[in-house]
Amino acid sequence: MKIGLDTMGGDFAPENEVLGALEALPELQENSCIVLFGDEKLIKAVCKKQGADPSCFEIVHTTEIIGMHDHPAKAFAQKPDSSMAAGFKALSSGMIDGFASPGNTGAMMAGVMYTVRTIEGILRPCISCFYPFIGGGSGLLLDVGLNADCKAENLYQYAILGSLYLKGVTGMEAPRVALLNIGEEESKGNLLMKAAHEMMSKTNHFHFVGNIEGNEVFTGKKADVVVCDGFVGNVVLKMAESFYHLALRQGIETDFFGKLNYESHGGTPVLGVNAPVIIGHGSSSPKAIKNMILITEKTVKAKLVEKVKSVITKTAFPDNAG
Amino acid sequence: MKIGLDTMGGDFAPENEVLGALEALPELQENSCIVLFGDEKLIKAVCKKQGADPSCFEIVHTTEIIGMHDHPAKAFAQKPDSSMAAGFKALSSGMIDGFASPGNTGAMMAGVMYTVRTIEGILRPCISCFYPFIGGGSGLLLDVGLNADCKAENLYQYAILGSLYLKGVTGMEAPRVALLNIGEEESKGNLLMKAAHEMMSKTNHFHFVGNIEGNEVFTGKKADVVVCDGFVGNVVLKMAESFYHLALRQGIETDFFGKLNYESHGGTPVLGVNAPVIIGHGSSSPKAIKNMILITEKTVKAKLVEKVKSVITKTAFPDNAG
Known part of the structure; x- marks a missing residue:
C-alpha cells in the first residue's frame, strides 16, 4: 500500500511532516510505504538532519505550495504543481492508495471534488473523528464540520458511512449508531x-440504537458511532479537544485526556468520497503527522469505498427519504 | 425578599429540598427568607430530624404533587393544590419574589406560561446556565434547552437577556456576548x-464580540455570555457536566471540574419571563438545592424583568429583524 503525504501544506512544513513520516515508518505494516509530495531538496535536508536515509520514502518533487490563505477552489487551477494537487492527481490515478495533508482544509475539499469526487449516491461527504471512551476503546463522531446545515437524509448517510467505516477499521461486527x-x-x-x-428507526443498513445525550458520548455505554450535523459535531469536537488543554492547565495528564488531544488521532477521515483522504490540523506536530x-x-485497509458503493447502489435510500 | 421553594417535585422530596433549604439559610442575606411549598407535616418531620426549628421557614401547606410523569400542561389544571401550582400562584400574586423547583421541567414551563407569562415583546423565553472559566470567574450559556429550533431573532433576544442578567447578577458593566x-x-x-x-454586529443593546468556537468557551478569554440555540446549548451543557464525572472516574477532583457539576450552580434561571423562576435537576442533592x-x-436581586422591559419596549427589535 502506498500512503501519500503532502509535506508542504502545514504551518511547520516540511519539517514536521517529514519528522512525522519518519516516526510512522516503523509502525506501518511491511507492505506499506510512504510517498512524500513536496520540495525534494527540503525533504532530503530534514532527513539528513535526522540521520535518516531519504530512500526510505518515495518522493514526488513539486514546486508549488497551496498555503492557508490561498483561495480553496482557485488554488487548484492556479497551482497544478503544488504538493496537494500532485497528491490528489496521484490518488486519482491510483498511484497512491490514500492521501493525507495537514494543509488548507478548503483546498483539500476542493481537491476531493475536482479529482476523486463523491461516491455516486452520496449526497454530501462528511468528516469524522475518533474519540476515546472513558473505560477504553473509542467511538466515531460525524459530521465534525463539513456541513453545518444538514437534512435528515444527510444524517442517514453519515450513519451508513460511519458504521461501515468503523466496521472496516476495527472489525466490529455491528457498531451501535446513535443520534446526538x-x-x-x-x-x-x-x-x-x-x-x-424517524428515518433511522426503520433502517436495516446499520444498527440504530436511538438517541444519546451530550453526557453519554464519552462513556461509550450506548453508542460506537455518534451522528450529528457538522455544526454540532464541530462544536463538540473542539470542546472535547479543549478539555485536554483544560486538564493540562490544572496539571493533569491522563490517558483519557491525552486521547482528546488532536495529536493522538492526527486527522479526520473524509467519508463518502472515492478514495481515502485524511485532513489534519495545519499546526500538526510530528506526533500528529x-x-x-x-x-x-x-x-485504506478498511476498503470503505467498495462497501459504501455496494450499500448505496443496492438501496441508495430508505423508502421514506423523499 | 421571599424565595419560594417547591419541596415536593424532586426525586428525593421533600427531604433533599428541606435539607438544602436549611443549608441555604445561613448564606442568605438578612432580609431574605425561604417559603416552602409542600406537605407541612413532612416538611416539619425533616426539620425535626435535623434538630431544626421549622419556624425558620414560612410554610405553605399543599396536598398535591406534580410528579415527573405527569403531563406538563394538564397537571396544572388537574392539581391546583400541588406545591408547584401553589408556588406559581404565590409568585404571580407577588407573595413571593422568586420561585425555584427541582420538579417536572415541562410542568415548570407550563406554570410559567399559565401564570407569570413571557415579558411582552420577548418572542420566546430561554433557560440559562452558569459555567466556570478555567482561570476563575464564570460565564453564562443560553439557551440550554428550551428551544431546539431557533431563529436569529430568538438568539438576538437571548443575547439581550443574558447580557442584562449577568450584569444584574455580577455588576459587570458590559458583559462580552459571543455566538457559539x-x-x-x-x-x-x-x-x-x-x-x-449579521443582526448582532449592528447592535447597541449589548457588547457583541463576534463568534467563539467550542474550544474557547471555558477559557473565558473572549466572552462572558455565550449564545446558541437550545439544541446546541443542551448538548454542550450535558457534555460539560459529564466532564465532572469523567474526571471523577479518573480519581480527579479539582475546583474547575467541581464547578462543572450541576450541584455547584443548582439550577437554570428561566429568562424572559415576568418573574424569577429557577428550574433544578429532578435528582437534586441538598447541596444543589x-x-x-x-x-x-x-x-431576584438582579431585577432583570424591569431592565428587560425597558430595553424591549424602547427598541423591541433591531431594524433588520423582519
Whole structure:
C-alpha cells in the first residue's frame, strides 16, 4: 500500500511532516510505504538532519505550495504543481492508495471534488473523528464540520458511512449508531433530529440504537458511532479537544485526556468520497503527522469505498427519504 | 425578599429540598427568607430530624404533587393544590419574589406560561446556565434547552437577556456576548448563526464580540455570555457536566471540574419571563438545592424583568429583524 503525504501544506512544513513520516515508518505494516509530495531538496535536508536515509520514502518533487490563505477552489487551477494537487492527481490515478495533508482544509475539499469526487449516491461527504471512551476503546463522531446545515437524509448517510467505516477499521461486527440529541425519547430534539430518528428507526443498513445525550458520548455505554450535523459535531469536537488543554492547565495528564488531544488521532477521515483522504490540523506536530499516516493506512485497509458503493447502489435510500 | 421553594417535585422530596433549604439559610442575606411549598407535616418531620426549628421557614401547606410523569400542561389544571401550582400562584400574586423547583421541567414551563407569562415583546423565553472559566470567574450559556429550533431573532433576544442578567447578577458593566459558532469569521457557521451574526454586529443593546468556537468557551478569554440555540446549548451543557464525572472516574477532583457539576450552580434561571423562576435537576442533592436557592436570591436581586422591559419596549427589535 502506498500512503501519500503532502509535506508542504502545514504551518511547520516540511519539517514536521517529514519528522512525522519518519516516526510512522516503523509502525506501518511491511507492505506499506510512504510517498512524500513536496520540495525534494527540503525533504532530503530534514532527513539528513535526522540521520535518516531519504530512500526510505518515495518522493514526488513539486514546486508549488497551496498555503492557508490561498483561495480553496482557485488554488487548484492556479497551482497544478503544488504538493496537494500532485497528491490528489496521484490518488486519482491510483498511484497512491490514500492521501493525507495537514494543509488548507478548503483546498483539500476542493481537491476531493475536482479529482476523486463523491461516491455516486452520496449526497454530501462528511468528516469524522475518533474519540476515546472513558473505560477504553473509542467511538466515531460525524459530521465534525463539513456541513453545518444538514437534512435528515444527510444524517442517514453519515450513519451508513460511519458504521461501515468503523466496521472496516476495527472489525466490529455491528457498531451501535446513535443520534446526538437532547433527550432519549424519539420525540425529543430539533426538527432535524426528529426527522432523522424517524428515518433511522426503520433502517436495516446499520444498527440504530436511538438517541444519546451530550453526557453519554464519552462513556461509550450506548453508542460506537455518534451522528450529528457538522455544526454540532464541530462544536463538540473542539470542546472535547479543549478539555485536554483544560486538564493540562490544572496539571493533569491522563490517558483519557491525552486521547482528546488532536495529536493522538492526527486527522479526520473524509467519508463518502472515492478514495481515502485524511485532513489534519495545519499546526500538526510530528506526533500528529505520524498518527495521521497511521490512520490513513487503517482507512485504506478498511476498503470503505467498495462497501459504501455496494450499500448505496443496492438501496441508495430508505423508502421514506423523499 | 421571599424565595419560594417547591419541596415536593424532586426525586428525593421533600427531604433533599428541606435539607438544602436549611443549608441555604445561613448564606442568605438578612432580609431574605425561604417559603416552602409542600406537605407541612413532612416538611416539619425533616426539620425535626435535623434538630431544626421549622419556624425558620414560612410554610405553605399543599396536598398535591406534580410528579415527573405527569403531563406538563394538564397537571396544572388537574392539581391546583400541588406545591408547584401553589408556588406559581404565590409568585404571580407577588407573595413571593422568586420561585425555584427541582420538579417536572415541562410542568415548570407550563406554570410559567399559565401564570407569570413571557415579558411582552420577548418572542420566546430561554433557560440559562452558569459555567466556570478555567482561570476563575464564570460565564453564562443560553439557551440550554428550551428551544431546539431557533431563529436569529430568538438568539438576538437571548443575547439581550443574558447580557442584562449577568450584569444584574455580577455588576459587570458590559458583559462580552459571543455566538457559539464553528469559526471566528462572520461568514462561518450554519444559516442560523450567519443571520444572527449579521443582526448582532449592528447592535447597541449589548457588547457583541463576534463568534467563539467550542474550544474557547471555558477559557473565558473572549466572552462572558455565550449564545446558541437550545439544541446546541443542551448538548454542550450535558457534555460539560459529564466532564465532572469523567474526571471523577479518573480519581480527579479539582475546583474547575467541581464547578462543572450541576450541584455547584443548582439550577437554570428561566429568562424572559415576568418573574424569577429557577428550574433544578429532578435528582437534586441538598447541596444543589442550596445553590438553587442562592441563585434564586441573586436572580431576584438582579431585577432583570424591569431592565428587560425597558430595553424591549424602547427598541423591541433591531431594524433588520423582519
